Amino acid sequence: MTLSSPVSLASNALADTFFDWGLIARTFPRLISEGLLNTLTIAAGAIVLGVVIALAATMLLLSNRWWVRLPARIYVDVFRGLPVIITVMLVGVGLPAAGLRPFGTDPFGYAILAIGIISGAYTAEIFRSGVQSVDPGQLQAARSLGLSYLKAMRLVVVPQGIRRVLPAMAGQFIKDIKESSLVYLLGLAVGQRELYFIAQEEVARTYNSSPLIAAGICYLSLTIPMTYLVNYLDKRLREGPRPGNTPTPVDPDLPDTPLQTAGATGREAR
């Protein structure tokens, strides 16, 4: 194969267009100083808002009464079913156009609200499946102590349900970080621009797509550590504190190996 073969030309074009390392290096300072913080702010705000909405929606979705479940079910179905870009436009452009301007003309607030609403719909279904997977005996045991339904759910059932779905939630959080890029549609002001917006600006200025790779590396620097952090948390929560002071299992009534994550239902777990 010669250097001028079609494959070689395509390879060179790809490298020139996306992997101009000099341009990538020049883009990083602005991405890190402005974009990373804004992306983190939008994603963190959306995640917190999404979790709050999801907790409320989950409680409604778990109700025995259909008319209590109905509004939550409509919310979940609509915002899981709509393309993200449409929801971002509906919230970021539609709300102000309808005269609802809780954040004035600041697109940053609408961006967080839009991603948070979408995140809440997905997270509610994750929570619901987690809570419903908890052994019904847990609720019975909590109620038998005299806890009200809400207290039993809050202190016993929901925490267990959420811990069971931590890996799925990590996936959702990663999705929120990535979807924060779509808020560039709302025309963020100077100083509010997130990773993708800045990369797009650099692409338009240099006629080269390499800044997108720089932005991609920044996204990965957020999402990959988050995956491992959540997996670590998941492992710790399943196993409990490190067994530094676990008594030596010399008694046949003590387990040989510390395991058995939860529930302790069924026969002996040793």
Place this chain on the structure above:
Amino acid sequence: MNPATAGPNPVAPLPKGAPKAAPWTPDAPAALQVKGLSKSYGSNTVVCEVTLDVRRGETLCVIGPSGSGKSTLLKCLNLLETPDCGEIWLGETCLTAPRADVDAARSRIGMVFQHFNLFPHMSVERNVTLGLTSVKGMGREQAREIARRRLDQVGLAALADQRPGRLSGGQQQRVAIARALAMEPEVMLFDEATSALDPELVKDVLAVMRDLASGGMTMAVVTHEMGFAREAADRVAFMCDSRLAEIGTPDRIFESAEHPRLRQFLSQIL
């Protein structure tokens, strides 16, 4: 000796026929009364017109074949299952009255489940203190002190900081007993507390139950442990086909049963 590896400390099995601290008398006032209680699931009647009482300081064992309604009856007593009709009285409080404070009543009735139902996301100690802090409004320190005392009573004080998943089934069941006892209940309900345990672990749990019985605790015990029923019960009730078929002293039930189904049942398991 490591206390964690010891059996239940102050609750060593009592010699057969050991005198009770607070002997039960047939004319003791009723701690728990059931009048005409029925429970159905659709067209399937599980408990049919059961009337009985558990007198103060009494150990009442409920025996019978699987599916006879024993566990459902027990769960009706603290309204974990809602009876279709009938009355349940805890002392002077009618639990089935329309405006009865069911949560408050449940905190006066301890319950131990077949599958322990410990809260796996909490330490052993927190399992015991949860009801004290969240139902009785007790301070954390006072609750911890009570928890340590109750755990010591069942021989597990050294495991207070462990997660339930690190304990064997026998230990988990003893923690469940400590959790119920911490609430200082007027009545304890045991729902086949040893059925999910390997045979060699049953003895420690039965030792704790015997100790409670001899200490004058009012107990309703659904069990397949005929040795325990014969030795520790003041009265034994036999259920079959969803009805209370016969009730009497252990001697009468085991030596001169009248009901043909009871004779058949005993001949099969003794």
